[in-house]
Amino acid sequence: MRVGHGYDLHRLEACPPAGKGKQFVLGGIQIEHSTGLVAHSDGDVLLHAVTDAILGALGLPDIGQLFPDNDPKNESADSAIFLCEAVDRMRKAGWEIGNIDCTIICEQPKIGPRRSEIVANIARLIGCTADSINVKGKTHERVDAVGEGRAIEVHACALLKPR
Numbered sequence: 001m002r003v004g005h006g007y008d009l010h011r012l013e014a015c016p017p018a019g020k021g022k023q024f025v026l027g028g029i030q031i032e033h034s035t036g037l038v039a040h041s042d043g044d045v046l047l048h049a050v051t052d053a054i055l056g057a058l059g060l061p062d063i064g065q066l067f068p069d070n071d072p073k074n075e076s077a078d079s080a081i082f083l084c085e086a087v088d089r090m091r092k093a094g095w096e097i098g099n100i101d102c103t104i105i106c107e108q109p110k111i112g113p114r115r116s117e118i119v120a121n122i123a124r125l126i127g128c129t130a131d132s133i134n135v136k137g138k139t140h141e142r143v144d145a146v147g148e149g150r151a152i153e154v155h156a157c158a159l160l161k162p163r
């Protein structure tokens with residue numbers, strides 16, 4: 001078996017014209033929120049961390065090396081493309097998902113009400129069962145950038161098993 005860890009953080013700003021925030025999306029699910037994600041791609045911080053966990057388990061270059069944020073091709077890209085590329089490389093290398101565990105850290109929005117949709121969508125994108133994916137949310141106790149609502153971060157661990 002192989003294990004990988006992924007981490008990502010994106011800044012949160014008001015949406016234009018007041019700021020540079022893009023529509024808030026987590027795990028491919030759009031969520032109404034007062035701020036949006038600042039990113040070159042769609043800024044899906046959860047899919048970025050999951051992608052990096054899988055790539056990390058494979059010992060491959062990270063998401064930023066595979067999909068540079070200065071490449072116009074990746075501008076406002078659907079991050080599902082990044083995850084699906086990692087999954088494709090995983091299968092070709094002879095591995096499949098054992099399980100993935102994710103922690104989303106933000107004050108708002110609350111993850112709980114959307115958790116099952118997010119889990120189902122990640123499982124659909126990967127092509128695994130929903131019980132292989134775990135997503136949980138916690139706050140940053142109102143301190144630092146995440147706690148003050150200026151950023152959101154995600155940790156993800158992926159266990160791969162031979163196909």
Ligand code: MG
Nearest residue numbers: 008009045048
């Ligand atoms: Mg990112």
